[in-house]
Amino acid sequence: MKIEDVVCTFCGCLCDDLVVEVENNRVCSVENGCTLANEKFMRDHRLKNPIRRDGNGWKAVSYDEAIRETAEILLDADRPLLYGWSGTHGEAQSVGVHLAELIGGVIDNTSTVCHGPSIMAIQEVGHPGCTLGQVKNRADVIVYWGANPIDAHPRHMSRYTTYADGFFIENAFRDRKVIVADVRQTESSAIADEFLKIDRGGDYAALSALRAIVRGKGDLIPSRVAGVTREQLFRVAEICMKAKFGAIFFGLGLTMSPGKYKNIRNAIELTQELNRHTKFTISPMRGHWNVYGSNEVFTWITGYPYAIDFARGIAFYNPGETTSVDILMRGECDACLVVASDPGAHFPRACAEHLARIPTVQIDPHVNATTHLATLQIPVAVTGIDAEGTAYRMDGVPIRARKLFTGSYPNDQEILEKIFARVKEAKRS
Numbered sequence: 001m002k003i004e005d006v007v008c009t010f011c012g013c014l015c016d017d018l019v020v021e022v023e024n025n026r027v028c029s030v031e032n033g034c035t036l037a038n039e040k041f042m043r044d045h046r047l048k049n050p051i052r053r054d055g056n057g058w059k060a061v062s063y064d065e066a067i068r069e070t071a072e073i074l075l076d077a078d079r080p081l082l083y084g085w086s087g088t089h090g091e092a093q094s095v096g097v098h099l100a101e102l103i104g105g106v107i108d109n110t111s112t113v114c115h116g117p118s119i120m121a122i123q124e125v126g127h128p129g130c131t132l133g134q135v136k137n138r139a140d141v142i143v144y145w146g147a148n149p150i151d152a153h154p155r156h157m158s159r160y161t162t163y164a165d166g167f168f169i170e171n172a173f174r175d176r177k178v179i180v181a182d183v184r185q186t187e188s189s190a191i192a193d194e195f196l197k198i199d200r201g202g203d204y205a206a207l208s209a210l211r212a213i214v215r216g217k218g219d220l221i222p223s224r225v226a227g228v229t230r231e232q233l234f235r236v237a238e239i240c241m242k243a244k245f246g247a248i249f250f251g252l253g254l255t256m257s258p259g260k261y262k263n264i265r266n267a268i269e270l271t272q273e274l275n276r277h278t279k280f281t282i283s284p285m286r287g288h289w290n291v292y293g294s295n296e297v298f299t300w301i302t303g304y305p306y307a308i309d310f311a312r313g314i315a316f317y318n319p320g321e322t323t324s325v326d327i328l329m330r331g332e333c334d335a336c337l338v339v340a341s342d343p344g345a346h347f348p349r350a351c352a353e354h355l356a357r358i359p360t361v362q363i364d365p366h367v368n369a370t371t372h373l374a375t376l377q378i379p380v381a382v383t384g385i386d387a388e389g390t391a392y393r394m395d396g397v398p399i400r401a402r403k404l405f406t407g408s409y410p411n412d413q414e415i416l417e418k419i420f421a422r423v424k425e426a427k428r429s
């Protein structure tokens, strides 16, 4: 059976034009997808059943046992942490927030180690953003700052920027200028019209120099700023000011380099300066397919986008204190539920060591680095393959990921609802 308009639940582009062939509850071909999508759909090797650590090995357990044990672990904990959420659909994320509130725990998503600084900057100075459709149809200047889309979001350029013709852009490759700013050469910088090679840690200075030029204070700029020549800075500022519609996309090269959220604030303020001359927007390149959704869902329920602590009985948010890495580094939490992410692969070593010391339950379809730290793992259906649900694209547009076939695995939402019901019942009795 061939299914059209399939949504790829891998990266924040959430491409919704894949054609997938399914046979005997297995994906056997994928059209229109990039290599990451092919890998996701074609090499879907799942854990077969829930497993519990047993000495140095693992023991298979039933779903009922795994759910009961998870509920007990959460009920026994004084400071439980519920982490992850970027690889599952919004309906499951919503149950997660209610569970965290019920047990007085901390709930955090993967923004904590990616675009958390972007959100903090947006909270301070706002977000002059737009949809990817606007970029495709209108933008004649694109800036990628600290991002390498060819590697991390392989179809971003072909669907929305460099190679995507739009309503007002008839020949995108000819008419659209692309500027890349990064600390090293990348596949994306190789095809840029201008490449700003910035010294490590120099993003803030380079952004400030561009802001000064756009503001008409170019005479203050020295011959070189953060490794970039004065001439190139003026050239880039001029391209941006002459644009009919410009769009800046920034990645972890900006959010996680020295300066962190101040870099993003500076980039947003550069965008605001450019809006004195023309139309300019700025957007984060969100990584996991529904990390934006976790920020949306957490915010509409609690008022905060990540790192929410319910220990006081109300939602409390203080990045640096209630963020997962900080809680784990302090050895503060005594149980952890990991859903749809892999902190074992991405967190600092001390955090991973603490996860291995405490009861850690992972809800995830696949064996990953966190499995090796976990006490219990519950495999689930994959949203976009054998589960459906709502996801938010990197520009905040909600997209429904469909189910391609009905498999034998329960989905995240069903497992979480059962854990929630058990915890609620235990608390009542």
Ligand code: SF4
Pocket: 008, 009, 010, 011, 012, 013, 014, 015, 032, 033, 034, 035, 036, 037, 153, 154, 155, 156
């Ligand atoms: S760019 Fe991202 S969403 Fe699009 S097909 Fe590739 S991995 Fe999937």
